[in-house]
Amino acid sequence: MLPALCDKNLCTGCGACANKCPRSAISLLPNREGFPEPVVNGQCRSCSLCTRACPVLFPPDHYRSEKPSGVFACWSLDETVRRESSSGGIFSVIAEHVLSQNGIVFGAAWDTHLCVRHIAADTVAGLASLRKSKYVQSSIGESYRQAEHFLKQHRPVMFAGTPCQIAGLYAFLGKQYDRLLTCDFICHGVPSPAVLEHFLSSRRQPVAAVVHRTKNSCREHWVTYFTEWTFAGGKRCIVDDSFIHGFLTDLFNRHCCMNCQYAEIRRMGDFTLGDFWGLGAKVPFSQPVQKGVSLVMVNSEKARPVFDAVKERIFYEERSLEEAIAGNQRLVSPSGEHPLRNTFFRDFAAGMPFEQLERKFLRKPWQERLSAALQIYLGMPRYAALRKLLAGLLKRR
């Protein structure tokens, strides 16, 4: 008899079941929408270990924090780290602290086929590939097993990922480890890896590297969502990427993201990281923010001494939880459902070329396209100056 895994629509693809199976009888394979989903093979002996490790069937809610003990706007004082990170680079600062204690850090990195996978880093240089958000669901591989292995050797382990991946880790481990530090982030939802692959393979030249939300455009302006591609020949370009447009409008995010169980203040991770959107909108913030600001929530007793230990390497200012929520609704509610999501996946599964999918579902109004092109071409300060000038001229008329 096959094990009772959770409902496919609720499955987050965390991979706790596959990691738990002692006979490797569960593989995570792409479903019709291209998301990893557990499939049981003939090696299964119905031991039910997988069922008990499923965070959907047995939510590890006892690991959830209460209200955070502190909410901070921060960034790394290391300018290179800040520039190479999506927000303020606080992931790297915490990770370096864990490494300095002889620890191991797990996070998501691009592989050579432009798939995103969870891997481990045990050196500061190794953190470079973990830095920066990759806006696609990462494949967890055997990283829960590896993390358990290091924890059993009494090594400090930091595990960073989506809140559902952190829930998967806790459900897999089944017990608390003092040396485990978890770091989730505020999550908008995860797009389909197969859609990204289809998108990239339809580019005119082969893409060799992708940087989502590059800070190399717009004079390091943090708020934009432009992508930097490096082509096989080494040429680089910055684009207003329609894949990111699909991600932000929830067109091809995972089904369960629409009802995410983790989009709430009681967090899975010891730390929660995010972008401090809306910082200073109501209560003034004195510093310039254009290079990127992390929102850091200190959720647990384990996180507090770590945050205190890294304070000398960051700029930080305590802010209110209300301000964090006001700028980042994903802290309290899941992202919504795109009305054309099902139609998109029907066409995608039928093999519609990406150019056609783009035309049908992802076309932005010309004003938005023009504005993005000008931002990329002119850089943010000159673009802002141009807008001001045009607004002034229009007013005079």
Ligand SMILES: Cc1cc2nc3c(=O)[nH]c(=O)nc-3n(C[C@H](O)[C@H](O)[C@H](O)COP(=O)(O)OP(=O)(O)OC[C@H]3O[C@@H](n4cnc5c(N)ncnc54)[C@H](O)[C@@H]3O)c2cc1C
């Ligand atoms: C799919 C996704 C959706 C997000 N949605 C929001 C949001 O709605 N609001 C918000 O404020 N922030 C969101 N973030 C988080 C944000 O983009 C930054 O990652 C976060 O602010 C940390 O930034 P940093 O500068 O400290 O470090 P960075 O170096 O930018 O952080 C990178 C960290 O994220 C992990 N990571 C990167 N990609 C993935 C992935 N695909 N799956 C799992 N882990 C990954 C890395 O392992 C590393 O730990 C999202 C991130 C992702 C990957």
